[in-house]
Amino acid sequence: MGVRDLGLPERLTPDPGLPDRVTIWEVGPRDGLQNESATVPVEVKLEFLDRLASAGLTTLETTSFVHPKWVPQLADAEDLLATLTRRDGVRYPVLVPNARGLDRAVDAGVTDIAVFASATESFARKNLNSTFDDQFAMFDPVVTRARDEGMAVRGYLSMCFGDPWEGAVAPDQVVAAGKRLLDAGCWQLSLGDTIGVATPGQVDRLVDAFAAEGVDVGALAVHFHDTYGQALSNTLAALRRGITTVDSSAGGLGGCPYAESATGNLATEDLVWMLDGLGIAHGADLDALVDTSVWMAGRLGKPSPSRVVAALSG
Amino acid sequence: MGVRDLGLPERLTPDPGLPDRVTIWEVGPRDGLQNESATVPVEVKLEFLDRLASAGLTTLETTSFVHPKWVPQLADAEDLLATLTRRDGVRYPVLVPNARGLDRAVDAGVTDIAVFASATESFARKNLNSTFDDQFAMFDPVVTRARDEGMAVRGYLSMCFGDPWEGAVAPDQVVAAGKRLLDAGCWQLSLGDTIGVATPGQVDRLVDAFAAEGVDVGALAVHFHDTYGQALSNTLAALRRGITTVDSSAGGLGGCPYAESATGNLATEDLVWMLDGLGIAHGADLDALVDTSVWMAGRLGKPSPSRVVAALSG
Known part of the structure; x- marks a missing residue:
């Protein structure tokens, strides 16, 4: 008998201070695979997406139109789509970095995209070859045109809590950058x-800072990496602040490009364990997710860093 | 430049809903090493204890007087002490299972001991070869005599949230067992x-259940394992409920004897990262702890499962 057969984690009734339901924004196929050193064949990606949908996930960030020179792991985006x-x-959103990426998304019939900006000057320069201010001049017309095409556009903001060249990031700066993306038309x-x-505590402070500037907390999502083991505690804090969309990656796929560790995104399975215990609905099946991550670990030739996957597949 | 040189984690001022100070009850030398397959020489244990004290930890659970047949890794308890x-x-507390263990503790000049009981019938039978009720008949005289000897006695209660044979554990049962240990004289x-x-949510519920039965929350500590990645979130919940003593193991030393995974105790470094960020005082030096865990990983011939140790030593 394993712990799952015994009904663990115990499912409690939801705490009134927490949401009843959370949307898991699964980023494994995109943010996960783009940060793995191995490139996975398109057939494997298709099976991965199919398995994740079968496991009950309803938002699957599918691939990226960043230039293949920068992300060779996702060079097959057109083929895949x-x-x-x-x-x-x-939903099958796709990451789009610029006008050229949007052209490719339009050609591929994509209806859901995500753009990304940096909360810091240093990362804007390193990742976008732009300045903090100029990045918005680049994104604004992309978001406008995407919306004219009838697309839903999500905005990602990087380095919202700490930056590998600047250290701690001031909440005011994050709020200013985030509002630019929302004002441009990101939903x-x-x-x-x-x-x-x-x-x-940083999560509490940042969500409060957005709310103080009139941003609807319902328009915010969180995207934590588990590099220092903090992702799930930060998620708990975010849920207590009213956040209802959480990004995660099946099996914790994806390294951390600007940190010393191989630990990447919050693992979907570790998130689901906590949500199940808290009685928060999300629609995903934990055992099917674990099976999928074990299968993908075999394709990648390396074990999943997810604690839940390791425990249930050991 | 690493993130530590940049002042990360950012230290916030303490949240009024959290304690200002937490006592880290370091269990690596005992709970950690007793669950590692390799047996470490006494010289290495002494250096480990010395390094942990130099890193600022003030409670070091040192060894165990469980019979060496059951825990050969700690058979050198007398030598070590x-x-x-x-x-x-x-403080250098030592684990004591029974009257014979207490004799050994008295002979070794120990002033601080811990006894352990099970919150479930199944684990009492498996781990203690006793019944749920009979275990207290065994402990009561041990605690009484230890206190007569002037010792401080801590009580451990196992399987407080889930049991590998019974599944979820009812809070009432845990409270009843815990009160027996406190009533017997555990501080x-x-x-x-x-x-x-x-x-x-289980942490909230259990702490509330103790409080409802008149137990001072200040007399409670938490001891989480990170098998399913939940240890730090559970710790955050416990801190919000007023708990101020947290058990952890340097480098996450120690497997989980009754689970499928090799991931053991909450890693002290992962805990310290969060406490530092929350502005909660604890007295330990993160970098010295990481150095110690890297050194110990070399002695054990396996990497630390702590996310922080992996990230900062990668």
Whole structure:
């Protein structure tokens, strides 16, 4: 008998201070695979997406139109999207960095995209070859045109809690950058702890800072990396502040490009364990997710860093 | 430049809903090493204890008087205690299972002991070869005699949230067992999630259940395992409920004897990262702890499962 057969984690009735339901924004196929050193064949990606949808996830960030020179792992984006069987009730957003990426998204028939900006000057320069201010001049017309095309546009903001060249990041600066993305027309803003250094008090402070500037907390999502083991505590803090969309990656796929560790995104399974225990609905099946991550670990030739996957597949 | 040189994690001023100070009850030398497959020489244990004290930890659970047949890793308890140089301001508690263990503790000049009981019938039978009720008949005279000897006695309670044979554990049962240990004369009760299955709502519920039965929350400590990645979220919940003593193990030393995974105790470094970020005082030096865990990983011939150790030593 394993712990799952015994009904663990115990499912409590939801705490009134927490949401009843959370949307898991699964980023494994995109943010996960783009940060793995191995490149996975398109057939494996298609099976991965199919398995994740079968496991009950309803938002699958599918691939990226960043230039293949920068992300060779996702160079097959057009191929993948041409072959993908889309399921009813599942969203398949794609990352788009610029006008050229948007052209590719339009050609591929994509209806859901995400753009990304940096909360810091240093990362804007390193990742976008731009300045903090100029990045918005680049994104604004992309978001406008995407919306004219009828697309839903999500905004990612990187380095919202700490930056590997600047250290701590001031909440005012993050709020200013985030509002630019929302004002440009993004329907949701995902606050990224790109290097995984945040702690729960920072999450409280940042969400409060957005609320104080009139931003609807319902428009915010969180994107934590588990580099320093803090991702799930930070998620708990975010849920207590009213956040209802949480980014995670099946099996914790994806390294952390600007940190010393191989630990990447919050693992979807570790998130689901906590949500199940808290009685928060999310629609995903934990055992199916673990099976999928064990299968993908086999394709990648390395074990999943997810604690839950390790425990249930050991 | 690493993130530590940049002042990360950012230290916030303490949240009024959290304690200003936490006592880290370091269990690596005992709970950690007793669950590692390799047996470490007494000289290495002495250096480990010395390094942990130098890193600022003030409670070091040192060894165990469980019969060496059951815990061969700690068969050198007398040797270790005879050689150990005790520092002012540091406590060196020792685990004692029964009257024979107490004899050994008295002979070794130990002043601080811990006894352990099970919150469930199944684990009492498996771990103690007793019944749930009979275990207290065994402990009561041990605690009484230890106190007559002038010792401080801590009580550990295992399987407080889930049991590998019974599944979820009812809070009433845990409270009843915990009160027996406190009533017997234990000054502190450490609530153990021995198989790491707990989620934060269970922590809230259990602490509330103790408080409802008149137990001072200040007499409670928490002991989480990170088997399913929940240890730090559970700790955050416990801190919000007023708990101020947290058990952890340097480098996350120690497997989980009754779970499928190798991930053991909450890593002291992962805890310290969060406490530092929350502005909660604890007295330990993170970099010295990481150095110690890297050194110990070399002695054990396996990497530390702590996310912080992996990130800062990668």
